[in-house]
Each structure stands twice: as C-alpha cells, then as structure tokens.
Amino acid sequence: MEFIIITLIKLAVIAFVLLTALAYIQWVERKVIAHVQVRMGPSRVGPHGLLQPLADVVKLITKEGVMPPHANKFFYLAAPILAVFMALISISVIPFGTEFTVLGHRVMMQLTDLNVGVLFILAVSSMGVYGIALAGWASNNKYSLLGGLRSSAQMISYELPMSLALAAPLLIAGTLSLRGIVDSQAGYNLGFIPKWAIFTGPFPQIFSFIIFMIAAFAETNRIPFDLPEAENELVAGFHVEYSSMSFAAFFMAEYSNMVTVCSVATLLFLGGWHPLWPESMGSNFAAPLILAGAGAICLYHGLNPARPFDRFTLPAFAVIFFGLAGLMAFPPLVPVLTPLFWFLAKLSFLLFVFIWIRATLPRFRYDQLMSFAWKFLFPAALLNLLVTGFLVALVS
Amino acid sequence: MAEAMQSINLQAGVPISWYLVLSAVLFSLGVAGFLFRKSIITVFMCIELMLNAVNLSFVAFANQHKQVSGHIFTFFVMVVAAAEAAVGLAIILTVFKNRETLNIDEINSLKN
Amino acid sequence: MDFLFFFLFAFIAVACAVSVVVQKHPIASALSLVGVMASIAVLYLQLGAEFLAMAQIIVYAGAVMVLFIFVIMLLNAGAESRSGRSYAAQLMGPPLLVALMASLGFAIMRGFPGGGTVKFDSFQGGTAQNIGYALFTDYLLPFEVTSVLILVAILGAIVLARKEMD
Amino acid sequence: MQNLWLIPALPFLGFLINGILGKKLPKMVINAVAVGSVVLSFLLVLNIWSSGGDLAANPIHQHYFTWIQSGEINIGWDYAVDKLTLIMLMVVTGIGSLIHVYATGYMAHEEGYYRFFAYLNLFMFFMLNLVLGGNYLLLFVGWEGVGLCSYLLIGFYFVKKSASTAGNKAFIVNRIGDFGFSLAMFLIVVNFGTLDFTKVFAAAPGKSTETLTAIALLLLLGATGKSAQIPLYVWLPDAMEGPTPVSALIHAATMVTAGVYMCTRSAVIFTHAPIAMDTVAIVGLATAVFAATIGLTQYDIKKVFAYSTVSQLGYMFLGVGVGAFSAGVWHLVTHAFFKALLFLGAGSVIHACHHEQDMRHMGGLRKYTPVTMAVLACASLAIAGVPGTSGFFSKDAILTAAYGHAPWMFWVGVVTAGMTAFYVWRAFWMTFWGEYRGHGHPHESPWSMLAPLVVLAFLSIAGGFLFNVPKILEGMFPAAEEVPGESMLMGISIAAGLAGIAISYYMYVVNPKLPQRISDGLGGIYRLVYDKYRIDELYDATVVNPVITGSRSLLWKVMDQGVIDGAVNGVGSEAQLAGGWLKMLQSGNIRSYATWVVLGAVCLLILIGVAEGVTR
Numbered sequence A: 001m002e003f004i005i006i007t008l009i010k011l012a013v014i015a016f017v018l019l020t021a022l023a024y025i026q027w028v029e030r031k032v033i034a035h036v037q038v039r040m041g042p043s044r045v046g047p048h049g050l051l052q053p054l055a056d057v058v059k060l061i062t063k064e065g066v067m068p069p070h071a072n073k074f075f076y077l078a079a080p081i082l083a084v085f086m087a088l089i090s091i092s093v094i095p096f097g098t099e100f101t102v103l104g105h106r107v108m109m110q111l112t113d114l115n116v117g118v119l120f121i122l123a124v125s126s127m128g129v130y131g132i133a134l135a136g137w138a139s140n141n142k143y144s145l146l147g148g149l150r151s152s153a154q155m156i157s158y159e160l161p162m163s164l165a166l167a168a169p170l171l172i173a174g175t176l177s178l179r180g181i182v183d184s185q186a187g188y189n190l191g192f193i194p195k196w197a198i199f200t201g202p203f204p205q206i207f208s209f210i211i212f213m214i215a216a217f218a219e220t221n222r223i224p225f226d227l228p229e230a231e232n233e234l235v236a237g238f239h240v241e242y243s244s245m246s247f248a249a250f251f252m253a254e255y256s257n258m259v260t261v262c263s264v265a266t267l268l269f270l271g272g273w274h275p276l277w278p279e280s281m282g283s284n285f286a287a288p289l290i291l292a293g294a295g296a297i298c299l300y301h302g303l304n305p306a307r308p309f310d311r312f313t314l315p316a317f318a319v320i321f322f323g324l325a326g327l328m329a330f331p332p333l334v335p336v337l338t339p340l341f342w343f344l345a346k347l348s349f350l351l352f353v354f355i356w357i358r359a360t361l362p363r364f365r366y367d368q369l370m371s372f373a374w375k376f377l378f379p380a381a382l383l384n385l386l387v388t389g390f391l392v393a394l395v396s
Numbered sequence B: 001m002a003e004a005m006q007s008i009n010l011q012a013g014v015p016i017s018w019y020l021v022l023s024a025v026l027f028s029l030g031v032a033g034f035l036f037r038k039s040i041i042t043v044f045m046c047i048e049l050m051l052n053a054v055n056l057s058f059v060a061f062a063n064q065h066k067q068v069s070g071h072i073f074t075f076f077v078m079v080v081a082a083a084e085a086a087v088g089l090a091i092i093l094t095v096f097k098n099r100e101t102l103n104i105d106e107i108n109s110l111k112n
Numbered sequence C: 001m002d003f004l005f006f007f008l009f010a011f012i013a014v015a016c017a018v019s020v021v022v023q024k025h026p027i028a029s030a031l032s033l034v035g036v037m038a039s040i041a042v043l044y045l046q047l048g049a050e051f052l053a054m055a056q057i058i059v060y061a062g063a064v065m066v067l068f069i070f071v072i073m074l075l076n077a078g079a080e081s082r083s084g085r086s087y088a089a090q091l092m093g094p095p096l097l098v099a100l101m102a103s104l105g106f107a108i109m110r111g112f113p114g115g116g117t118v119k120f121d122s123f124q125g126g127t128a129q130n131i132g133y134a135l136f137t138d139y140l141l142p143f144e145v146t147s148v149l150i151l152v153a154i155l156g157a158i159v160l161a162r163k164e165m166d
Numbered sequence D: 001m002q003n004l005w006l007i008p009a010l011p012f013l014g015f016l017i018n019g020i021l022g023k024k025l026p027k028m029v030i031n032a033v034a035v036g037s038v039v040l041s042f043l044l045v046l047n048i049w050s051s052g053g054d055l056a057a058n059p060i061h062q063h064y065f066t067w068i069q070s071g072e073i074n075i076g077w078d079y080a081v082d083k084l085t086l087i088m089l090m091v092v093t094g095i096g097s098l099i100h101v102y103a104t105g106y107m108a109h110e111e112g113y114y115r116f117f118a119y120l121n122l123f124m125f126f127m128l129n130l131v132l133g134g135n136y137l138l139l140f141v142g143w144e145g146v147g148l149c150s151y152l153l154i155g156f157y158f159v160k161k162s163a164s165t166a167g168n169k170a171f172i173v174n175r176i177g178d179f180g181f182s183l184a185m186f187l188i189v190v191n192f193g194t195l196d197f198t199k200v201f202a203a204a205p206g207k208s209t210e211t212l213t214a215i216a217l218l219l220l221l222g223a224t225g226k227s228a229q230i231p232l233y234v235w236l237p238d239a240m241e242g243p244t245p246v247s248a249l250i251h252a253a254t255m256v257t258a259g260v261y262m263c264t265r266s267a268v269i270f271t272h273a274p275i276a277m278d279t280v281a282i283v284g285l286a287t288a289v290f291a292a293t294i295g296l297t298q299y300d301i302k303k304v305f306a307y308s309t310v311s312q313l314g315y316m317f318l319g320v321g322v323g324a325f326s327a328g329v330w331h332l333v334t335h336a337f338f339k340a341l342l343f344l345g346a347g348s349v350i351h352a353c354h355h356e357q358d359m360r361h362m363g364g365l366r367k368y369t370p371v372t373m374a375v376l377a378c379a380s381l382a383i384a385g386v387p388g389t390s391g392f393f394s395k396d397a398i399l400t401a402a403y404g405h406a407p408w409m410f411w412v413g414v415v416t417a418g419m420t421a422f423y424v425w426r427a428f429w430m431t432f433w434g435e436y437r438g439h440g441h442p443h444e445s446p447w448s449m450l451a452p453l454v455v456l457a458f459l460s461i462a463g464g465f466l467f468n469v470p471k472i473l474e475g476m477f478p479a480a481e482e483v484p485g486e487s488m489l490m491g492i493s494i495a496a497g498l499a500g501i502a503i504s505y506y507m508y509v510v511n512p513k514l515p516q517r518i519s520d521g522l523g524g525i526y527r528l529v530y531d532k533y534r535i536d537e538l539y540d541a542t543v544v545n546p547v548i549t550g551s552r553s554l555l556w557k558v559m560d561q562g563v564i565d566g567a568v569n570g571v572g573s574e575a576q577l578a579g580g581w582l583k584m585l586q587s588g589n590i591r592s593y594a595t596w597v598v599l600g601a602v603c604l605l606i607l608i609g610v611a612e613g614v615t616r
Helices: A002-036 A052-062 A073-093 A117-138 A142-173 A178-183 A206-219 A244-269 A283-303 A310-329 A331-360 A366-395 B002-007 B016-036 B040-065 B069-099 C002-022 C026-046 C050-075 C087-111 C128-136 C140-160 D006-024 D027-051 D083-106 D113-132 D136-154 D161-192 D197-206 D209-226 D235-241 D244-253 D255-265 D267-271 D274-297 D301-321 D325-352 D370-384 D390-405 D407-432 D447-466 D486-510 D514-522 D524-530 D532-582 D590-615
Strands: A099-102 A105-108 D060-070 D073-081
Touching (some): A002 A052, A002 A073, A002 A244, A002 A331, A052 A244, A073 A117, A073 C026, A117 A142, A117 A178, A117 C026, A117 C050, A142 A178, A142 A206, A142 A366, A142 C050, A206 A244, A206 A331, A206 A366, A283 A331, A310 A331, B016 B040, B016 C002, B016 C026, B016 C087, B016 D590, B040 B069, B040 C002, B040 C026, B040 C050, B069 C050, B069 C140, C002 C026, C026 C050, C128 C140, D006 D027, D006 D113, D027 D083, D027 D113, D060 D136, D073 D113, D073 D136, D083 D113, D083 D244, D113 D136, D113 D244, D136 D161, D136 D244, D136 D255, D161 D209, D197 D267, D209 D255, D209 D267, D209 D274, D235 D301, D244 D301, D244 D325, D255 D267, D255 D301, D255 D325, D274 D301, D274 D390, D274 D407, D274 D524, D301 D325, D301 D390, D301 D407, D325 D370, D325 D390, D370 D390, D370 D407, D390 D407, D390 D486, D407 D486, D486 D514, D514 D524
Antiparallel strands (some): D060 D073
C-alpha cells in the first residue's frame, strides 16, 4: 500500500514538473533561436514572454479541431494520443537522482527501476513511430502520407545505429538497469577526471556518444533530420491536417522525446548525476554558487534596467535564484538536491545543444539522410561496438 | 471451468496449462484468419500471430521446466520471423507490382 | 493479483486477435496485432522472460509490424474485396477450426492436468545475462547459422524489391 | 614444435588464391603466390630437417582432429614425420619449388596460366598430404588427390583431343590400382581394426602370412597403378601430353614414386610376406627391361624419357622387392633429381625448337643451347651410372642387393642399365650433335628456366654424396645382407653403362647410317618394339572393347532402355493417371491448401489423442 501511495505521489510530481517543463522548453527554444537570429523572441505575454506557453495552451485548447473529410476517424484521433502516450511512458524508467529517505520511507528519484530499463526505453521509443505513421496515413492527405512513410523508414533506419551505440557503454557497465549504469560511472580517474563512459573504460565512448546524439536527432524528427515534417516539401508533413489539442499532442510528444533521449544520453554517457569534479574539490558548492551568481546578475540588471519593467521583474528573479541557492546550500538537502542539480544541468546542456543545432543547420535531403544512416552511421556504430567489445573482453 | 476454478488455489498462481490454452486459442485465431481473410498482407499477419502464439507456449514451458532453452527458442523464432517478414513483404511488393492485386484468391498461377 | 493480471492481458490478447481476424482494413488488423504482441510481451514478464518481453516489443512491434504498416501504406491497400473462390476453406474451415481448438484444448488438458503454476518472480532465469550466456555457449552454432539466415534474407529482400515501383 | 599442417596448408592456400581469384590477378602475383607458397613449405621442411633432432627415436606425430569415427574405427587427421617422410618431403618440396620456378618461364605465354599454377599448387597439397599422412586413409586422400591433379594437368590442353584422352586414360587405369589399394585398406581394417601406420606395423608381425601376402599384393596392385608398373604402366607414356613441367614434377619426380613410397612405408607388411616381395621384385625387373627396350626405339624425346621413367621405377621396385628398401628410396631421390632434370631439359629443348618433340627434327643444338646441353649431359651421365654421379650410387646399391637376392636378377639389371645408358645418350646425341634438321631458329631458354636446371644438374652429379639415403635411413629397415665381391659387381655395372654410352656414340655420331640398317635388319621385331609391343592394342582388344560393346548391347539396349526406361515410363503413366484425379486438389488457391493442412493437423491430433486414450 505504501508502495502505491509513494508511486502515486512521485507520479503526480513528475507529471506536473515534466508537463510544465515541456511547455517551457518550447519557450526556451523560441528565445534561444530568436537570440541566435538577433531577434527578441516572445516578449509580449508576461515579463520576457514568460507566460507565452500558457497563452499557447489556451489558444490550442480553444481552437476548433478540424476533421478532414474521408479521414479514418478512429485512427485520426488515436494517432496523437498514441504518440504522446509512448513519448511520456518512457520517462517512467529514467532516474533523476539518488535515493533518499523522507519520513522513514526510502524514495528513489525514479518512477520504477526496471532491470531492463534500457531495453524498455528502446522498446517504447520504437513504438513511437506508430503515432506518426498512423497520423500520416489516417489524415487522408498525400503530404501527410509521405511524411508518415518517411518517418517510419527514417525511424527504423536510425534505430539501428542508436541501439548499437547504446550497446557499447552497456558492455562496459555490464547491466541494463539505468541506475546500475549510472552507479558504474561513479568515481574519478587520476582523482579528477570523472569515470563517465565518454571519458573512461577500456575504450572512451566518445564516438558512440556522438553517434547516439546524431541518431537521437533523427529519432526525435528534429532538424537537421526533420524530413517527416519538412514544410517546404510536405507543407507540414504528417501533422498537416491536425489542429487544436491533437496538434499540441504531437508537439508535446516531440519535446518529451527530446527530454527522454537527452536523459538517456546523460545517464549512459555523461555519468548521470555524478558531478563533473569530485566532492573533495568542492563540487557541492557549484550549484549554490551558480544559482547565486545568476541571482546577482539579475539583481545588477534590475538595478540598471534596460526596459522599464525590468526594475520589478529582474529583482524578483534574483530573489527566486537566491532562494534556490539557499535551498541547494541547506545541509540536510544537499545529498538530495546536488545530484538532481547535476543531472538537470547535463540534461539542460544537451537540450540546449538540440536547440542550438536547430538554429544552425539546414535540413538534409531524404536520400542523403538514408545513405548517411546505412552507409556511415551504422558501420561506424558497429565498428565502435566491436572495438569496445574486444577491449572489454581483453581487460576482463 | 467453474470446478477447475474452485480447485485452484488463488494464492498458488496461474496454472501453466492456462497459458497453453491461451496460446492454442491465439493459434486457432491465426489459423482462422489464414483461412478466411483474402488480403495477402492480413494473411501474412495471421502467420505472425500463429508464431506469437507458439512463442507464448515456448515461454510457458520454459517457466514450467525452469530452463532458459524455451526463451532461446522464442528468440530464434523472433529472428526468423523478422527475416521472414522482410522477405515476405518484398515478395508481396513484387507480386503487387506484377499483378496489381492483393487478393490472395487471384494469385493462383500455381494451378495447372 | 497474478490471476487478475493474467486474465486482463489474456483478454486483451484474445480480443485483439479476434480483431486481427475480423477487421476489414489491413491497417486495423496490423494495429490489433501490435496489441496482441504487446499483451503477450506483458505475459512474458509474468512468466519471468523479461528480456524476451522487451525483445518482443522491439523486434515484433517496433520493427516487423512497422514494416507491415509501411508496406500497407506504400501499396495503399484498402479494405479487401468480397470475391472469394476458396470453396474448400469456406465449407470445411469452420468445422475444422472448432475441431482444431477442441483437440488442442483436449491435448493440453490431458497432457498437463496439474502442471506448474506461474507467479511473478517464480522464475528468474530470463534475464539478458542468462539468455546471452546460453546463446553464446550452448546455442552458438544456431546463433551463427541464424545470422547467416538473416544475411540471406537481407539479400533476398533487396533483390526482390530492388526494381523501382512504378 | 613444428606446425606440420602448415606445410600442405600453404600450397592449398596458394591453390585457393590462384584458383578463385587467379583470373583477375596479374601474372606477377600469380607467380608470387604459386612459387612463394611452395618455397615457404620447402623452408618449413628445411627447418624440420635442421632442427628435427633424433627422428629415428622420436618421430613427430601430430593429431589435429578426429575425421571418421565409426564403431571401433577411429581415423584421425594425423600428420607424422619420420626420416623416410622427411626425405620424401625434401624431394617433393625441393624439386617442387624448382619446377614451379621453371614453370613460370615455361608457361609464360600459355592460356590459363593461373589455372595451371592453381592445379600445380593443389597437386603439391595432395602430394604433401600423401607423404605426411599418419594413416592409410590419409595417404589414400593424397593418393587420389594427386591422381585428380595428374588428370587435370595431363588434360591441361583440353582442346586437344589426344590430351583429354590421355587424361582419361591415366585416370581410368589408375582406378584399377586404386581398387586394389581400397581392397587392401579394407583388409587392413578387418584384420587390424585400425589404419594408423604405427598400430598396423606394430601388430603386423603377429598376423598370418596369408593375410599379409594378400594385403601386400593388393597394395602392390595399387602401386603398379600409381607408379606405372606392368601391367598398368600404359598411362604414363601418354601422360606426356601434359605440359613439360608437369611431366617433370608429377610423372617423373614425385607422384609416380608414391607407389615406391607406399611399399617402403609398408615395409613391415612386405617383409613378412616373402611371396609378395618376390612378386614386387619380378614386376619391377620385368618393367625395367620391358620399358627399356621400348625406349630404345622411340623418337619423341619426351616418350623416351617417359619409358625411361617407367624403367627406372622398375628399378626402384626391384630394390624394394629384394629387401633393399633404403636403396630403393635412394634411387627414388637421385632419380627425382636427374629425371626431373631430363624432363626440364627436354622442355627447354622443346621450347628452343618451338614445341617440336620429334628428335629426328632436332640435332646440332649444342651451338644454340649450350647451357641446356651441359645440364642434360650431367643428367645423362647420372642416369647412365657413371661413377661419382648420383645415379651410380643408388643404382649400384640396388644391383648389389639384387645380386645378393638372386644373381640372375643382377644380370638382367645390368643389361637394362646398359640399355638405359644407350637410349638416354642416343637421345642426347640426336638432339645436340649433328646438323640442325628442324625449322625456324632455335634459341636458348630464359634464366628462370635455366636456373632450376643448373641447381638440378648440381644435384644430379653430387646428390649421391649429399644424400646418403641408406645412412640416413639406417635402422629403419632390416639391413641388406653382405654381398661378396661387391667391387667386381660394381665394375660390371659401370662397364655396362659406359658400353651403352660408347655404342650410342658410335651409332649416332660416328656412323649415323647404322641404326637404320639395324632396324631394317631386325624387321618385324623392331616394328613390334617400336609400336610398344602393341600393348595398348592388346588391352583394347581384350579389355576395353569387350567392356564397351558389352555396355552398349547389354547394359544400354537391354537394361537401360528395356527394363529401367520401361519401369520409369510405366510409373510415369500411372502417376499421370493418378494425378488426373488428384489435380482436383490443386486448385492453386492458397486458402484451400491451408484448409487441407489444417485438416491434416486435426487428423494427426485426433490420432494422437486416440492412441493415448488406447494406451491409458
């Protein structure tokens, strides 16, 4: 019974945080891309456009859901639900931090620790293609059908290099449980180089990390691999007919998939919640210092406002940051929050890379995309796996 | 069935034979699909359904004997099924290209 | 708990399987088949075959069935026509099916009157480690042969589907 | 620890590379692969030779895997090396390497260059397998394999009818010998329960003489096939249709000596079967004389040397038959040197004369091809048994042993030696002295051909000193009995050899009209000898034609057409009738087929259920 209650509480917390975060990642994306392109980005709704996601949600809910003629109603409606369901479900096995005890109950920062966690994520992500393919087919539109076809071919193709790239660090970790994989990356070489998979082991997994990230771009249909929704060829690809909440569902699925693959990359390659440098060198102080620094910057700009309302908003942010810094520095919370901070920091960095690339790179041509997967990425991943396996066997 | 239910201790777990019955039912449904469906793709899917049913009984037997061999069998069946799907679908593509039909009753050149 | 679990997913599996057979449209059949496979995967978990459960989803649901759907979409296969010409199947099919099911059920009930029982965690030999160990020691030769089979299948598929679709 | 398997494996690798990829490879690569693999094997053998230690006490024996396991019989893939094997290995790989080098020059402009070297490498593999094999079956594998390669290489110019016929002949005649060998092996398995040399020879003294005699005679039948002895020698002269390096390697130096090797290997069996020993000696002696007389009259240079080979092989069998096994092997080694040289030299001559083989169209070549002449002179000296040359030692050893066994054998042998000297030198004079009688301009061969000739010439002269085989093999075989008056016997055989040379010089250089007069004078006898005693025609009349007509009239017309075809056709028409009914099932409709399958499955299930119900 206790188990069920704790799980339900975790479920509620994670669902709330995740869904909010998904909305705000979009805000971050728009802001970052705007600044890359020397624009302002959303700035009308709320201070710095911070309420923009809320406004978007209201807009999408209140819009009319259009049903295209001759569409297969059941599949047309089921597809977005399937997509978002498959995208969200894989979060359930991802651990965010270490175990802690609250009110005498041991709580894991994770919904469930499956001992085939990695396989579970692979399985669920491979199911994600149904949503897109079905949406493309059920819309009864040739553009969306092409988008659906492209996405199913693309996702099957890129799943191979992705799985092979995943397999290499698994060989080193010797377990399929995500928590076990993170635990295997604890510690430091030479006292300061973290034993993350990309830095250490018999064969540093930097190549497989790069391959994984490239494949992850394709799996999440992000630029430069967003062929299924290439707007200049296919209008908007598989979701051209969708509107209202079903359109929002696809958006949510895309961002949720991004979070999932970035989390997996963090856990498998970047040491999960293990800090970048050892505790003995003061990694515990990094979080409060960074947050306090952010607060200080906000405070400074608040005192020297560029726009009139900055005088009010920026000091408010500063207070929030200082409060967070205080939380991070509060000794009883340090063992709980510091790993969480590191995990979120790495995750945010990878998400930033996703956005950064979207702002930077053009789109591939479809045949280039496929031949890149089969002729370069797949052999490279295979080679990497072979070398890793050989070296692991040699060392053990 | 009711008597069987009573004789089974609910705490002891699900009897293996129930899994086998489930497997048999799924298999028969696959056979039914094979016999009564006319789309060649659906017929092919029914073959996959039969394979899955058989896999289920393999795994059930593995549980019964507490041996991993049944799992290995299932694993091989999966691999073969994947290969079979690739070749089979390629054949279907070719057939469709040549005859412009997916109706299995019209693909009968083996006659005479 | 175990019974509830079994009945729930057995019911889903059978329902989806019936749906596979009776749905008129191939896409619907394919998705129902995915449902069968997913529920069988869950039953695998109960039977202690966690690796196979995941492999089932990845291989069958994630790859094979996607391929099916891909082909269905590519050929734009519609609902099937009614023109059937197999009198043998129509006449003998139903009674044969009943006979098949009856004889299978009879054989199972006769052959496994007691049998064992299945609970969660009653068998823990299905981890990836166990499977891998068995695969690369006792079953190494079949494994290699299978890899050759796959190679041949790849080549066959490429050769068959090579010419451009008109 | 030497890896014996590498020795045959290297040529096999060469065969695979050249055989599979040869068509696309440049000649340089083919040469490198073909020659390199054999030379590497030779180096490996040399390594064993130099570091072998006491092979007499500790023969190397390596077991690789169990090949055949059936009941009691357990045949492994075993390689074994003792001193006898080592000598054979030296001969096979050493001369093989030289001939490979020679062939790169000789075959340079031929079609199917890669095919030739692939076959040659395959031959090396099988020959080494034959020599290395640690049991009869493995020896037999090599035995059959070299036969196959011999067939392939004789028929190398397969567009020529005579070449492919000659290949067929060699193959078919060898089948008779192999039949004997197989029977011998069956007998060995039945009586000994094993085919391993060590076990068989350990058990042989305890078996009855009749058994051993039967085995030994059957082995001899095999050996007569492979080593071209009476009555199965007929294939060897025809085998000269193959390219000359093949004649040198396969049909002079190595493969044809396999019979001698096999008899020597089975010395324990032979020594316990006196009748078989005598048979060996008589067969050998008869062959020696018989072939030598034919050799006297031939004009084709390769045919002369081919009959000479048959005759010399007879010598080896004589040595084996009189119990002088080591002398036989010694002659095998020296013969390999000088006969390979004779053939290669002949090849060089043929090459020089634009593929002319008839000696009547040669002559005076000493001006054009001095190196070839010099090396051929060395070989001819050696085969004539001039003192100091290699042939002298081995031939003398055999003749001495023959005298110890039965003096008449010695005298026949001496006459043969004289004839040998005569016909070899006859060929020499006809080729190199006098006026050139052919067309075109003869030219000396390239150095890739001459270099091996020079090496072989050195070996022909000095081989007797370098390889004192009886000394090496000391203790392996029962010692030959001491013969009184050895030096006198030696003198007689030397005299016979020198006399042969002298007579030929008189007849073909001093007085070239004489041979014609003699042959005219002899008339019918000469014609008979010139036609090789019409043995081929005899075989045609007694064996080949009856078999052909028998198969035609009885097997083909009656059995095949009447009985078998009738039965097949009858079954066919019955099946057609039945099929007419059954084709109703073949609707071409998959679902109908599936229905029948399900029907079958249900029937099976019900049957099983009923059966269970009955048994319970």
